Amino acid sequence: MKNIEDEKKVAIERFNLFIKQKKMRQTSERVFILDKIYTISSFFDAQTLYEQINQEMHISLATIYSTLNLLQECNLIIRHNFNTNNIKYEKLPIGKATNYYYRVCVKCNTVKAFADSKLSRSISLRKSNAFSTFNHTLYLYGICKKCKENNQ
Ligand SMILES: [Zn+2]
Numbered sequence: 001m002k003n004i005e006d007e008k009k010v011a012i013e014r015f016n017l018f019i020k021q022k023k024m025r026q027t028s029e030r031v032f033i034l035d036k037i038y039t040i041s042s043f044f045d046a047q048t049l050y051e052q053i054n055q056e057m058h059i060s061l062a063t064i065y066s067t068l069n070l071l072q073e074c075n076l077i078i079r080h081n082f083n084t085n086n087i088k089y090e091k092l093p094i095g096k097a098t099n100y101y102y103r104v105c106v107k108c109n110t111v112k113a114f115a116d117s118k119l120s121r122s123i124s125l126r127k128s129n130a131f132s133t134f135n136h137t138l139y140l141y142g143i144c145k146k147c148k149e150n151n152q
Contacts, residue, residue: 007094008038011076014094018074029059033067037077043088043111075135082111082139092135099123099136105144112144 015034019026036053037044050064068089071077080088082104099120100113123136143151 004038008035010094011038011091015071015074015076018070022070029057029063030067030070032057033059033064034071034076037071037089037091040091043080043090045086045088049089073134078135078137080111080137080139082109101138101140103140103142103144105147106141107143107147110144110146 012031012034015030016026019030033049033053036049040049046061046064046068049068050059050061053059053064068077068079072079072089075092076094077089077091080090080102082088082102083106086109100115101119103112103114104110119138
């Protein structure tokens with residue numbers, strides 16, 4: 001994708017098609033939420049998104065959560081659970097098959113993404129009749145180099 005605007009256009013098209021296929025109503029709220037997500041360059045949580053959106057348009061937190069679930073199902077965003085009370089979302093790159101994995105430092109909460117195509121392939125090849133996978137991720141919890149050095 002050339003730039004974020006192009007990427008957003010494709011994302012909105014994909015999302016509208018997904019909503020149509022699910023025989024759900026197309027609402028301006030849902031598109032507004034997706035549009036807002038494209039202005040955020042990193043991780044975000046539902047509450048912050050809710051506060052940002054409500055400066056411009058009244059959308060309930062319940063609608064935000066249900067839209068985030070739909071966007072996740074549509075492979076446009078991913079839900080991160082870095083630790084039990086820290087749920088973050090992140091938009092997924094359009095047109096790239098790469099899965100990102102994350103190293104989470106339990107001391108300073110720094111999160112660093114990395115790719116491992118061999119691992120991605122091996123997970124994608126696992127098929128199950130009992131479960132349909134939209135996407136996957138992996139977290140490695142530990143201590144970053146900086147925290148390790150500061151402690152010694
Ligand atoms: Zn650290």
